[in-house]
Amino acid sequence: MALSTRLVAPLRPTLAALCRAAPGQHRRLSTPPGPGHTIDLRGIFPPLATPFSPTQEVDYAQLERNLQRYASIPFRGLVVLGSNGEYPYLAPHERLEVVSCVRRAVPRDRLLLAGSGCESTQATIKLTVNMAEAGADVALVVTPCYYRGAMTSAALVQHYTEVADASPIPVVLYSVPANTGLDLPLEAVLTLAQHPNIVGIKDSGGDITRMGLMVHKTRQEDFQVLAGSAGFLLASYVLGASGGVCALANVLGAPLCQLDRLCREGHWQEARDLQHRLIEPNTAVTRRFGIPGLKKAMEWFGYYGGPCRAPLAPLSPSQVEELRSTFSTNGWL
DSSP: OHHHHHHHGGGHHHHHHHHTSOTTOOOOOOOOOGGGSSSOOOEEEOBOOOOBOTTSOBOHHHHHHHHHHHTTSOOSEEEESSGGGTGGGSOHHHHHHHHHHHHHHSOTTSEEEEEOOOSSHHHHHHHHHHHHHHTOSEEEEEOOOTTGGGOOHHHHHHHHHHHHHHOSSOEEEEEOHHHHSOOOOHHHHHHHTTSTTEEEEEEOSOOHHHHHHHHHHTTTSSOEEEESOGGGHHHHHHTTOOEEEOGGGGTSHHHHHHHHHHHHHTOHHHHHHHHHHHHHHHHIIIIITHHHHHHHHHHHTTSOOOOOOTTSOOOOHHHHHHHHHHHHHTTOO
């Protein structure tokens, strides 16, 4: 649990002050209310895993079954074709079919964010327009990274500006340095936050100082910061993040929505206790075992996980045992 200690320790003075509110009173999150935004991103979004059949074809029937189970959880919306959706392994027509399938199954009051980032600006614009036509409410655009040495702040600002200018739906920036090797520079984020069609960022880097600065420096803009992992969700909320796009929500969606609610209602001690129990399982299905671990854990909680697409390999028996132990020791199994 050393990770949780390092994560929460810098926030203890803030949490202590919040917990010292008068009896019966709580300090609530100060995230601006929804009506002040062109689109309200407050809440939890699971980045859906893409189900595959034993022959590694997209299994739309299993996707619909998972969506039926997620319908009872108070998610703000869903993310399709993110990193956990094995987006790079899907053909262009599969990407659009997945979005269409999810849109048909999900009520309109739940936002649908769809990954549309490609390596070129031209391809990103085309796919973003197609995603909108398929039913996406928001485009989630990951940083182009193949030529990362040339991806300066100026180049990235130009890229995202052209995409946002052409997009018929709002754009959310997506920085995931663990996968791309590229952290969207803070100065680029602050410039892009001023664009009327760029409404937020999903930041998966885990740098809480950076996230706090984003919230602080964009407070005059119509711009919302989303935590990209359940491991630092509480810390992000304390600093003013609007919500979270968390892989673990595929498995423990209800507890993550509970954490969101506890923070909004100012129940900080309960929120901290719950956050502590989520850190190790989250690390297990992200950094430790990745998507194969996420899909295996989904099966233990009644969802369809199934295989990944090659070259992602299934877990070994010893890895499965370690993964199960992580969930058990934190009280989830």
